Amino acid sequence: MAEHYKPVKYKQWELTLEERFQEYHPPLTDREAVLEANRCLYCHDAPCMVACPTHIDIPTFIKKIATENTKGSARTILQANLLGATCSRVCPVEELCEGACVLEHEHKPIIIGRLQRYAMDYAASKKLKFFHPGKPNGYKVAVVGTGPAGLSCAGELAKLGFDVTCYEKKEMAGGLDTYGIVVFREPVEVSLSEVRMIQDMGVKIKTNTTIGVDVTMEELIENNDAVFVGVGLGSVPDMSIPGETLPGVVDGLEFIEETKVRKLNEITFGQRVVIIGAGNTGIDCATIARRLGSERVTIVYRRSEAEMPAYHFEYQFALGEGVTFMFMIQPVEVVGEGKVEGLKCVRMDLGEPDQSGRRRPVRASGAEEFVLPCDMVIKAIGQKKHTEMFSKLAEHGVKTTSNGYIAVDFETNRTDNPKVYAGGDCIRSKGEASTVSAVQDGKIAAAAIHQQLTGTPSPNEKHIEPVLSPVMK
Numbered sequence: 001m002a003e004h005y006k007p008v009k010y011k012q013w014e015l016t017l018e019e020r021f022q023e024y025h026p027p028l029t030d031r032e033a034v035l036e037a038n039r040c041l042y043c044h045d046a047p048c049m050v051a052c053p054t055h056i057d058i059p060t061f062i063k064k065i066a067t068e069n070t071k072g073s074a075r076t077i078l079q080a081n082l083l084g085a086t087c088s089r090v091c092p093v094e095e096l097c098e099g100a101c102v103l104e105h106e107h108k109p110i111i112i113g114r115l116q117r118y119a120m121d122y123a124a125s126k127k128l129k130f131f132h133p134g135k136p137n138g139y140k141v142a143v144v145g146t147g148p149a150g151l152s153c154a155g156e157l158a159k160l161g162f163d164v165t166c167y168e169k170k171e172m173a174g175g176l177d178t179y180g181i182v183v184f185r186e187p188v189e190v191s192l193s194e195v196r197m198i199q200d201m202g203v204k205i206k207t208n209t210t211i212g213v214d215v216t217m218e219e220l221i222e223n224n225d226a227v228f229v230g231v232g233l234g235s236v237p238d239m240s241i242p243g244e245t246l247p248g249v250v251d252g253l254e255f256i257e258e259t260k261v262r263k264l265n266e267i268t269f270g271q272r273v274v275i276i277g278a279g280n281t282g283i284d285c286a287t288i289a290r291r292l293g294s295e296r297v298t299i300v301y302r303r304s305e306a307e308m309p310a311y312h313f314e315y316q317f318a319l320g321e322g323v324t325f326m327f328m329i330q331p332v333e334v335v336g337e338g339k340v341e342g343l344k345c346v347r348m349d350l351g352e353p354d355q356s357g358r359r360r361p362v363r364a365s366g367a368e369e370f371v372l373p374c375d376m377v378i379k380a381i382g383q384k385k386h387t388e389m390f391s392k393l394a395e396h397g398v399k400t401t402s403n404g405y406i407a408v409d410f411e412t413n414r415t416d417n418p419k420v421y422a423g424g425d426c427i428r429s430k431g432e433a434s435t436v437s438a439v440q441d442g443k444i445a446a447a448a449i450h451q452q453l454t455g456t457p458s459p460n461e462k463h464i465e466p467v468l469s470p471v472m473k
């Protein structure tokens with residue numbers, strides 16, 4: 001097969017492999033943090049706080065950094081968001097708090113995410129503990145899945161005195177924070193230290209335990225006063241094209257997971273990698289491949305640049321890493337003798353809008369197929385839903401939406417079974433899935449469970465008017 005490519009030189013390769021996978025943003029120094037905090041106008045009705053899905057009291061935590069009360073700052077963050085350390089690293093701040101900052105238009109927005117990380121890193125380095133288990137109230141809750149939705153729900157319930165047990169099918173807790181967020185954005189240790197914080201609050205976590213295999217959903221519903229389902233989404237679906245099972249075709253989530261759980265020099269990667277899909281998973285796979293040492297990385301996407309699901313800053317980041325994008329291209333076959341040698345593709349046009357409101361890609365008239373030479377194909381075309389579990393839940397009256405997510409009342413995150421609540425990616429039938437939304441889902445469900453079982457509103461529920469929880473130190 002003809003090969004017409006030139007390796008793209010890349011500054012990261014001057015670093016060691018380990019250095020390339022260090023956190024991308026260095027931490028702020030004390031001086032930088034205080035100087036930046038002093039730029040904040042401490043706005044009344046702060047738009048940054050409204051834009052944060054968990055409504056962290058941003059002006060207050062920044063003010064505390066400015067006055068060198070970093071412990072107090074960390075407490076303010078965690079009161080609203082128990083996963084403040086993860087969110088400070090992974091939140092699309094340009095679209096949320098920083099995008100809403102009043103200084104965005106005239107000058108530069110306050111770097112809220114990095115200030116939050118500064119406070120969270122301080123709390124972690126000093127091993128500070130802010131919460132105790134609440135006074136036991138006699139109620140038992142099971143949480144399925146320990147991603148941000150499950151951990152947030154579990155932690156908020158523990159503060160209120162519930163007896164909470166989380167069930168997690170993987171070896172380590174933390175969901176995608178532990179296994180899916182690219183390591184140079186969030187090291188595994190950050191996620192695991194949040195897991196430990198939730199355990200210190202009295203939450204029991206049973207890992208290597210799959211609901212539906214090791215424990216049934218029936219047992220959970222019967223033996224608990226409430227069940228929260230935060231199972232996220234599953235693996236990458238099949239593309240249903242010939243050659244998909246050839247060695248060298250890999251699942252994007254598994255590729256990312258390797259960099260989080262294995263030694264970097266043990267990871268297999270191609271020199272010419274083609275990634276199918278231009279969402280955040282695709283971008284992460286592309287940047288990982290470049291940093292591992294792939295000479296040529298190309299993302300193919302069947303729609304146009306405007307429809308690309310990845311965040312704009314991620315797209316810019318990937319371009320800066322030397323990743324090539326090919327839009328309006330549909331793969332039709334993986335070709336090769338016993339291993340991947342190329343991806344056969346065809347050019348697309350955009351037709352009428354589909355269910356998602358985006359214009360449906362259709363094969364361009366007269367378009368001929370062509371082959372992109374490569375030695376690795378990474379599938380990053382979204383995630384499957386846990387349909388088997390959802391049909392089990394349906395036997396207990398839990399309904400799903402027309403596009404296959406768990407249906408909930410968004411005020412409470414309660415399903416059609418009054419004992420079962422859900423949150424996170426498994427209910428995100430529309431809108432963007434994100435860590436911070438999953439955290440908020442867990443909070444909403446915890447408050448509703450408290451209200452339903454005890455008949456009183458949750459003192460943790462602060463919304464925008466902060467109220468100190470009685471269990472806070």
Ligand SMILES: Cc1cc2nc3c(=O)[nH]c(=O)nc-3n(C[C@H](O)[C@H](O)[C@H](O)COP(=O)(O)OP(=O)(O)OC[C@H]3O[C@@H](n4cnc5c(N)ncnc54)[C@H](O)[C@@H]3O)c2cc1C
Pocket residue numbers: 090091092144145146147148149150167168169170173174175176177180181182209210211212230231232233256280281284386389423424425426433434435436438
């Ligand atoms: C590659 C990638 C990169 C991303 N990057 C970002 C980012 O930069 N910023 C951002 O805000 N968001 C990002 N997201 C989205 C974000 O990670 C998710 O929205 C968030 O993790 C959803 O949380 P969750 O708790 O619903 O699910 P998950 O984090 O998926 O956790 C679900 C948990 O449930 C467990 N589970 C599943 N089934 C069972 C079962 N039967 N029994 C027991 N346990 C079970 C799983 O093992 C898992 O631990 C990214 C997503 C991906 C895939």
Ligand code: SF4
Pocket residue numbers: 039040041042043046047048049058059062100101102103110112
């Ligand atoms: S909007 Fe900007 S300036 Fe105002 S409180 Fe928030 S971070 Fe500070």
